[in-house]
Amino acid sequence: DAMVIQNPRYQVTQFGKPVTLSCSQTLNHNVMYWYQQKSSQAPKLLFHYYDKDFNNEADTPDNFQSRRPNTSFCFLDIRSPGLGDAAMYLCATSSDRDSPTYEQYFGPGTRLTVT
């Protein structure tokens, strides 16, 4: 009964080799988020989609891109991964973003290793 699914769970890529991480949801939520979390650090918001509207965080490197072809799917593209991009990437969804009481539902994450 997984509600937010991320594939793959573990991804190994080479330095500079493009990689795509996938997220899908069965909740029909309007908002989808991508976070980067490094060891012992807070999850850091990279960007989010409100429906089809893309919202990038000011400090998200250009190396990170995202696509949302439909409500259910969202992709994170890392164009040229560096060693510093090794992290857990978390996808989350919420029904709305305009209420302070919204809850986010997280996927299990994709752990990215860059060699």
Next chain:
Amino acid sequence: RKEVEQDPGPFNVPEGATVAFNCTYSNSASQSFFWYRQDCRKEPKLLMSVYSSGNEDGRFTAQLNRASQYISLLIRDSKLSDSATYLCVCPRYTGGFKTIFGAGTRLFVKA
């Protein structure tokens, strides 16, 4: 100063103990707050939300102190299964609410 700050710990407590964590926030406009639990190498999961002065759910109590801009999480009768990292969240409104996480407080409950 970080927008959301937590003592990283770790807190090492015996089973049955009561333990409390604090989280300070800088955005005085924040109206609601959350505690998430994150197990090692897993995703965060919502533990409790705090909209007014506090919230209680079984062994867990969250309290909000707006004057001093902090929220706390109290765990009574700690269980081994409570061992995890507890993340404090203060949404910030910038044309839509964004989730601002603290770095988390690690708790180890020992037998």
